[in-house]
Amino acid sequence: MLNLFLKRITQSVMTVLGVVTAAFFLVRLAGDPAVLNLSAEATAEDIERVRTALGLNRPLLVQYLDFMWRALHGDFGVSLRQNIPAMDLVVERIPATLELALTSFAVGIGLAFVLGVAMRMTPSRTLRQVIMWIALGRQAIPIFSFGLLMILIFSVWLRWLPSLGRGTWAHLVLPALTLGTYELALYLRLINASLASEQRQDYVRTAYAKGQGHIKVLLKHMLPNALLPLVTVAGINLGLLLGGTVVTETVFSWPGVGRLIVESVSQRDFPVIISGVFLISLMFVVINLIVDILYGFLDPRVRAA
């Protein structure tokens, strides 16, 4: 168990290092920050001055090592636009992103759960198919388009919900629905498949033999077992979900890390981009670790090992 844990931690650290490294070099491919950050009329001397000030005149590898060394000490540089440490800007935005990601996660699992049970219990074939078609249809539309569609329907036409910003619960509804339902079809398939296989398990027969009824057998016996694979896959997909926050936050002007990264890209604020990428990847690996532990908690067989 401990062995496994240490291995996971090492993997996590490697992942974060890799992502940050990739981000560093990719950002450099986009062009010279000094040039990109100065106005068009800047002279060659201006550019050279800025390059020296930012340390950009050194070889790329040296810059990289220097950046990593500072990063290890918690120094991710200063925002090129606002004279504030880049990491502080990002950290400010974390609560918003986490709020969106976790709500979307809960919405996804919750909907899969409710719809999965409904599909299992309804005798109507049509209803089952309708649910599945809706889920598949949702998956066919990219987050960006779906977000705009939601705004159009619920904010512009119906005027039920706000389309932009963060603040009240009402602000959360559309972004969370947009992001949370993206994987719904997959989750529904999964919960259906695992319920179908649990149905054939001997313990289900045992429960019926006690005199238990259909609903209780489903809720009390089958679901706890069927949720295990769902939670695992949903947990693994949390990464995708975090990636999805970038687009969702942009569509709904949600003030999270994702939107900050997108803004910083258009403003060429490289320290902020890298800090944002670093934090998102860190959250990604931490969440995966938590999912592993949660899995162990749900399954007594893993707990004992």
Place this chain on the structure above:
Amino acid sequence: MMADAASRDEDVILAVRNLSIALPGKDGPALLVDDVSFDVRAHEVFGIVGESGSGKSLTMLAVLGLLPPPLRMVSGSVKLRGRELSGLSFEEMRSIRGKSMAIVFQDPMTTLNPVLRVGAQIGEAVQLHNPGMSKQDVRNRVIELLTLVGIPNPQQRYRQYPNEFSGGMRQRVVIAMAMANEPDLLIADEPTTALDVTIQAQVMRVLAEVRRRTGAAMVLITHDLGLVAETAERMAVMYGGRMMEQAPAHALFNDPAHPYTAGLIASLPRVDREVRELFSIPGFVPDSAHRPGGCVFHPRCGLANDRAICRERRPEVAATSPGRSVACHFNDETAPWRAAQERAMERPVEARAPSVADDSEPILRVVDLRKEFQIGFSLFGFGRKLPALRDVSFDLIKGRTLSVVGESGCGKSTLARVLLRLLEATGGDVFINGEPFMQMSGPLLRARRRNLQVVFQDPYSSLDPRMTIHEVVAEPLRIHGRYDAKRVDDLLAHVGMPPQTGRRRPSELSGGQRQRVAIARSLALNPDILILDEAVSALDVSIQAQIINLLKSLQAEFGLTYIFISHNLSVVRHISDDVIVMYLGHIVEHGPVRRVFETPAHPYTQALLSSIPHPQSGEESRRKRIILTGDLPNPLAPPTGCAFRTRCFRAAAECERHEPALTARTGADHLSACHFAGQTATARAPGDEG
């Protein structure tokens, strides 16, 4: 007790009449159970015996109203205490299931819900039929039930999950669950098939005890004739979905009226006698979609003699004497036919002369073989070690059969894997024909490895489903560059399969046929030694006898040496020359099969042998049974001194201090590891029946 209970109506708990179960299919429904009738009377044990696919379990699932869709009960009536159940709705059946009737299923590893606490699962059964009961009362009742089935520390066990229980303990939990509302009828569907023989004895005793307390009648469904013989008062034999015969248990075993019953009994290897060859029912069990018309048994029946009536007309179940009925047109011919078979089989067996003189170099010599598994990981880099084989030594002479027996976890399968070098030994040596096998590597290992082949238990998973049978058998030949189509046909012929079978695929064959193919493949490279790892354990009784006979004739023909790993002691008795008994990685007894079976020296062997149910002497063998207490100790923390002492009925202070060595204590070739070896089992186990 039963003789005078001549089916007065009020005595009948369960009356099943003309029950048929169908599986809807493309070309009309297939009848899986066809016109089955029987009564179960108050307080009795009614046994239903049959091979796989006979419909015995389906019949009882239908009684409970739990047939898995799309199976349906298409006709017949089921009456519980006079109340008709067949028309009842699901909701109406709910109030009966778990209250008036309860069931214990086969595999305790899967019958409990892995994510719910054991106490909650039993509590559910209590609560469902006593909705007004307070939480505290339910809890008390559950603890009372756990105590009833002999689970130690019920207060603590109550809160644990099924994976914290051993197989035997889980089956006790399942029994506790079934007994929660003191049902009138308990259905036990292969309740001990998944368990070791010593645990089987414990579980059967628990079942007897709970029935004694509550007076429940029991239907025991099993393929194990011995078990049903010593447990049931009356019994029925099913084959191909039909009821073949019904009779009081002792009458059925001593004087079977149906040729199928007679054949089944004759094909059982017996511990109490030696025969040269087992009787075997030819052919294989038909699957439900292709059952023969007329009498379902006619293609395999030794009595049919190709008579038209057997092929054309279905024999109805007819009473032959009070309490007995049989479905055979010629049942009056069964007794003489059976007597003729018995005479043919009971030719005395001359003591087998070893094919090579005893002082010759053994073909296989195992010296101090050890295997440890590394378990887990500790911060200091040293994990705990699980010793699976501890100083195992033995010699094996060419042409002989050595059996290795013991409960699961004793190390017998590890031994096979280490000998095959599928696992690397931790220490010790193995010599094959005098050559050190464990040090070999590269081409030499490849060349010598072919001397040692293996046949595993499950022919399904050991044959690649995508290959044809011909390819399966040819594979080892191809690997060694010796492919020859004629040789493949030859091998198939040797295991009794026509060459045309080569074009088929494993999925088209029955279990017995697949095991024949596996044997043919293992023989392809002319091995000297064949390891048979539970090779006949998964087969139906009638098929098992065929394969055992085949193995014996192949051995005689090719001079093969067998290592036969099995938990089935009757089969071991029949097939082996020598026996090794293992416990927790140790050899505790080793000797010629007759010596070990007739005068077992080690208490563990004595207990193992006494736990074999005998069809012929049911009651009596049950009374002489030594029931071991407890489970196998944790192999990570084996007891000090003698490893067996925690379960030994003869343990003394001595046993805790000194580990007994494996030495010849009761004759030159009879080794045992017990300080008190050879004392007969007069000391009864505490809590023994009788």
